[in-house]
Amino acid sequence: MSNTPDTTQPDGRPFGWEHFRFAVAALLLATAVVKIFNMAQILTGGGLLGTMPRLAAVTAFEAAAAAYLIVGNRFLAWLLTLTTFATFATSTVYAMATDQSCDCFGEQLDPETMVVVDTVVLLLTGCLRPTRWRISSQTLTRHLTIVAVVGGLVAALAVWRYEVLVRHERSRLLVADLLVGKSWPLNGQMDSPLSELSSGKWMILIADQDCGHCRNMVARYFADPETHRPGERTAVFVFGGGDDRWRFQFDRVTFDLSGEALLSWPHGRPYVVNPAVFLVDNGIVVDAAEGTETDQFLGSLLSGPEQSTP
Numbered sequence: 001m002s003n004t005p006d007t008t009q010p011d012g013r014p015f016g017w018e019h020f021r022f023a024v025a026a027l028l029l030a031t032a033v034v035k036i037f038n039m040a041q042i043l044t045g046g047g048l049l050g051t052m053p054r055l056a057a058v059t060a061f062e063a064a065a066a067a068y069l070i071v072g073n074r075f076l077a078w079l080l081t082l083t084t085f086a087t088f089a090t091s092t093v094y095a096m097a098t099d100q101s102c103d104c105f106g107e108q109l110d111p112e113t114m115v116v117v118d119t120v121v122l123l124l125t126g127c128l129r130p131t132r133w134r135i136s137s138q139t140l141t142r143h144l145t146i147v148a149v150v151g152g153l154v155a156a157l158a159v160w161r162y163e164v165l166v167r168h169e170r171s172r173l174l175v176a177d178l179l180v181g182k183s184w185p186l187n188g189q190m191d192s193p194l195s196e197l198s199s200g201k202w203m204i205l206i207a208d209q210d211c212g213h214c215r216n217m218v219a220r221y222f223a224d225p226e227t228h229r230p231g232e233r234t235a236v237f238v239f240g241g242g243d244d245r246w247r248f249q250f251d252r253v254t255f256d257l258s259g260e261a262l263l264s265w266p267h268g269r270p271y272v273v274n275p276a277v278f279l280v281d282n283g284i285v286v287d288a289a290e291g292t293e294t295d296q297f298l299g300s301l302l303s304g305p306e307q308s309t310p
Helices: 017-037 039-043 052-071 074-097 111-127 137-168 192-198 212-221 291-302
Strands: 104-107 201-208 233-240 243-250 276-281 284-290
Touching: 017 039, 017 052, 017 074, 017 104, 017 111, 017 137, 039 052, 039 104, 039 137, 052 074, 052 137, 074 111, 104 111, 192 243, 201 212, 212 291, 276 291, 284 291
Parallel strands: 201 233
Antiparallel strands: 201 276, 233 243, 276 284
């Protein structure tokens, strides 16, 4: 590596990598900002970034990469862009193949749209390869220091945002990891009939009526809607169909709910991974599973002698 100062100049084209890299940096910064502001939706959306460590790491990387594109060496920034968007495109294709959200722009853009964006960025980057570059060790160290600082600050911001969500919106975050050992939040303070959930043992299911996995789960384990374990009652919350309100019913697990029991949300509907199952004992969540883990969880609970039907 040369110790000669970086004297790289634009290659003279009216629109070249020298200009395009700032557009790519803006795109990466936008994706990082969207992830932070849509953290609750991403963490409960069942997508590729549905865990906090993964979400924080990707968000910090995007911001750090954007910083290098702005301040760094043109050729190294070009290589970084090719590598980054090739990885993004591969991840997005995987998300499409597994019917998940890629979480690139939260829930704003679907994977099909994002794979087009990633491919366009890759193609344009490939066509705009810089022709001359030179960098010194001192310059590279300075650039990497800036990148590390930006990435660290954004990671810290993401963690802070998560702590704010947990502290101020716990009642809206119906997430297994957050609720086990805590009070069940959908109680009589929200709707008087729900006061029953504060005493006794309950198996509580939450399902989206538009979710095929949810319907298959209910059909498999609750072919008889009154199936329950001895000494335990069941409650089911159903949402979806374009209605922000949730319907609920006790002691019958089915999508065809009787009655007009509806929940409305003064501060917005909760965030939940579909489907979700919570075991509640005297108002405290003692165990839970969500998403793809619910089948194995229900299988272990409802198979064998403990299963009971009226």
